[in-house]
Amino acid sequence: MVHSPSPDIDVPDVSVHEYLFGGLDPAALDDAALIDGTSGAVTTYRQLLGQVDRFAGALAARGLGVGDVIAVLCPNVPAFATVFHGILRAGATATTINSLYTPEEIAAQLEDAGARWLVTVTPLLPGASAAADRLGIPAEQVVVLDGAPGHPSLADLLGEGRTAPDVSFDPATHVAVLPYSSGTTGLPKGVMLTHRNLVANVAQCRATIGLAEGDRVLAVLPFFHIYGMTVLLNFALRQRAALVTMPRFDLAEFLRIVSEHRATWLFVAPPIAVALAKHPMVDEFDLSSVKVVFSGAAPLDGALAELVASRLGCTVCQGYGMTETSPVTHVIPVDRTDLDRSSIGVLLPSTEARIVDPESGDDVQVPDDGTASAPGELLIRGPQVMAGYLNRPDATADMLDPDGWLHTGDVATVTADGVFRIVDRLKELIKYKGYQVAPAVLEAVLLGHPAIADAAVIGTLDADGQEVPKAFVVVQAGQSLDEESVMSFVAEHVAPHEKVRVVEFIEQVPKSASGKILRKDLRAREAAARG
Ligand code: 4UV
Numbered sequence: 001m002v003h004s005p006s007p008d009i010d011v012p013d014v015s016v017h018e019y020l021f022g023g024l025d026p027a028a029l030d031d032a033a034l035i036d037g038t039s040g041a042v043t044t045y046r047q048l049l050g051q052v053d054r055f056a057g058a059l060a061a062r063g064l065g066v067g068d069v070i071a072v073l074c075p076n077v078p079a080f081a082t083v084f085h086g087i088l089r090a091g092a093t094a095t096t097i098n099s100l101y102t103p104e105e106i107a108a109q110l111e112d113a114g115a116r117w118l119v120t121v122t123p124l125l126p127g128a129s130a131a132a133d134r135l136g137i138p139a140e141q142v143v144v145l146d147g148a149p150g151h152p153s154l155a156d157l158l159g160e161g162r163t164a165p166d167v168s169f170d171p172a173t174h175v176a177v178l179p180y181s182s183g184t185t186g187l188p189k190g191v192m193l194t195h196r197n198l199v200a201n202v203a204q205c206r207a208t209i210g211l212a213e214g215d216r217v218l219a220v221l222p223f224f225h226i227y228g229m230t231v232l233l234n235f236a237l238r239q240r241a242a243l244v245t246m247p248r249f250d251l252a253e254f255l256r257i258v259s260e261h262r263a264t265w266l267f268v269a270p271p272i273a274v275a276l277a278k279h280p281m282v283d284e285f286d287l288s289s290v291k292v293v294f295s296g297a298a299p300l301d302g303a304l305a306e307l308v309a310s311r312l313g314c315t316v317c318q319g320y321g322m323t324e325t326s327p328v329t330h331v332i333p334v335d336r337t338d339l340d341r342s343s344i345g346v347l348l349p350s351t352e353a354r355i356v357d358p359e360s361g362d363d364v365q366v367p368d369d370g371t372a373s374a375p376g377e378l379l380i381r382g383p384q385v386m387a388g389y390l391n392r393p394d395a396t397a398d399m400l401d402p403d404g405w406l407h408t409g410d411v412a413t414v415t416a417d418g419v420f421r422i423v424d425r426l427k428e429l430i431k432y433k434g435y436q437v438a439p440a441v442l443e444a445v446l447l448g449h450p451a452i453a454d455a456a457v458i459g460t461l462d463a464d465g466q467e468v469p470k471a472f473v474v475v476q477a478g479q480s481l482d483e484e485s486v487m488s489f490v491a492e493h494v495a496p497h498e499k500v501r502v503v504e505f506i507e508q509v510p511k512s513a514s515g516k517i518l519r520k521d522l523r524a525r526e527a528a529a530r531g
Helices: 016-021 045-061 079-089 103-113 122-134 154-159 195-206 226-238 251-260 270-278 280-284 302-312 393-399 439-447 483-493 519-530
Strands: 032-036 042-044 069-072 093-096 115-120 142-144 175-177 189-194 216-219 242-245 265-268 292-295 315-321 328-331 352-356 376-381 406-414 420-425 430-432 435-437 452-461 467-475 502-505
Touching: 016 045, 016 079, 016 195, 016 226, 032 045, 042 045, 045 079, 045 154, 069 079, 069 103, 079 093, 079 154, 079 226, 093 103, 103 115, 103 122, 103 189, 115 122, 122 142, 175 195, 189 195, 195 226, 195 328, 216 226, 216 251, 226 242, 226 265, 226 315, 251 280, 265 270, 270 292, 270 302, 292 302, 302 315, 352 406, 393 406, 430 452, 430 467, 435 439, 439 452, 439 467, 439 483, 452 519, 467 483, 483 502
Parallel strands: 032 242, 069 093, 069 115, 093 175, 115 142, 216 242, 216 265, 265 292, 292 315, 467 502
Antiparallel strands: 032 042, 175 189, 315 328, 352 376, 376 406, 406 420, 430 435, 452 467
C-alpha cells in the first residue's frame, strides 16, 4: 500500500457552503470571484454570496431543499456558480448535465436522478424542453437563467429578495452532487458525492496544488464535469482566486481571454495542451501572465508538456482522478519540479493507493532501486471516494470494496518515492477530449441500424495521439455499408463528443463464452495494426 507523502489533513465536518465561504475574509469581499470572459462583467465575492443566498431562498420558497434533486444544464457562465452553490446552500442535490447531450440523454439523466427541476439557458432550451416534456416537467420548473416566456428567470428568482433557509443535514452522508459517469462498464450512473467528499477534495487540493489567492484561473473546462466542478467552482473559489469563464472552447477566443484577462493558471485537458504546443496562432498573443498549465482528464504526453512549458515559459503540471473520487487523487504539485511531467505525480494527503495484479489479485512489489513497479490496477482509498452509485448497489459493489478500496479500472505503476504513472486502462471507458464516452451507449446505437448485425466500440489514437471512439462493425449478411454511413448514423443519435470517428468492418466481434465483448482482443488488434 502506498500512502501520500504529505501528512494527513483534517476534513472539517461542515457543508460545502460553510467550508468555501464561511471563513471569507471581509477584505476579500470586493475581490473578483468570477469574470465573464466574453463580456468582461465582474461578479465579486460579495455579489456571489448575496446571489447564492437569494437563489437558495427562492428554491426554499418553492419547497425545495434536502431530498430534492435539481438539474443544471448550463455552459460556463458566472451564473452557474450562483445556481450550483445556491442549490447546495438550500440543502438540495445538484445533478449537472453535459451541455452537449441530446434530449434523450438529458431526459435519461433527469429521470434516473429523480430531478423535477431543471436550470438552463436559452441556447440549450430546445433540448431541455424536449426532455422536460417527455417527463411531464412543467415549464414553471424549467428555470431559464437569461429569461424565456413561460419560464422563471434568474432575475425573477433573485428579485424575490429571499434569504437563505436554515437547513440541517449531516455533511458526512448528505449527497451534495450527482454527476454522471459510466464507471468501469455500461451506461452512465449517478455518482453520489457527499458534502464531506467535496469538502475533503478541496482541502486536499489546497494542501497540495499551489494555486493561491489573487490567481486568475481560466475556467474553460466545463463546470458540469467533476474536474471543472471541484477544481474550478470549489477549489479555486476557496482559494479566493478569480475564475474567468468561457462558455465553450475556441482557440482564438481562449487565447484572447487569457491575454486580455492576464490569466495565471490554465486548467486544461490534453487537446488544449496540444493546441498550446503546436498551433501557430499561439504566437500572436501575449501569454506572459501564464504561470501554470495544469492538465488532467486524459494522459498528457511528456514531450508535449515540455513543448508547452518552453513555448509559454511556464510550469506544466498534471493531475489525475475520476468522478467517483470527487475527482482528484494524484497531482504534480507546482513546486515538484523534479517530477516527470508525463507522470500523474503523487497522492494527495489522506489518500492511499494500491496497485494490484488484475490476474492474481496480489499487490505488486515496489522495487527499492527507484525503478517503477510492474503495472497493475490502481485502487484508491480516501475521504474523497464516493458514497456509491445512485440506486445501483450491484455496480457500487463491483467498484467499491467493503473496506473502502475503489477500483479505478486504470492501470498504473509506482516508484518507491510514490510517483505514479497511468499506463493503460482496463475499463471500457473512452476519453474524447477529456469527455467520457461510454462504448455501451454507442454499441446500442449501432445495433439499432438495420444493416448492422453486431458491433463493438473501443478507443483508438488519432494522429495527435489523442483518444477517439472506433467502431468495429459486422454487416448483416446480404447488406452493404460504408464507413461514412455508419459514422453519420451514429452522429444523428448522440452528442457531438460521442461520435464514432473511425470504423472498421470485421467478420465477427470477439466475445467470451458468456457473451461479453473481448475488448482486450480488439485493443490488441488495434495496437498490432498501429505497429
Ligand atoms: O470520471 P472522469 O470523467 O473524471 C476525470 C477527472 C479528471 C481530473 C481529475 C483530477 C485532476 O486533478 C485533474 O486534473 C483531472 O476526467 O474520467 C476518469 C478517467 O479519466 C482518465 C482515467 O481513465 C480515469 O479513470 N484520466 C483522468 N485523468 C487522467 C486520466 C490522467 N491524468 N492520465 C490518464 N488518464
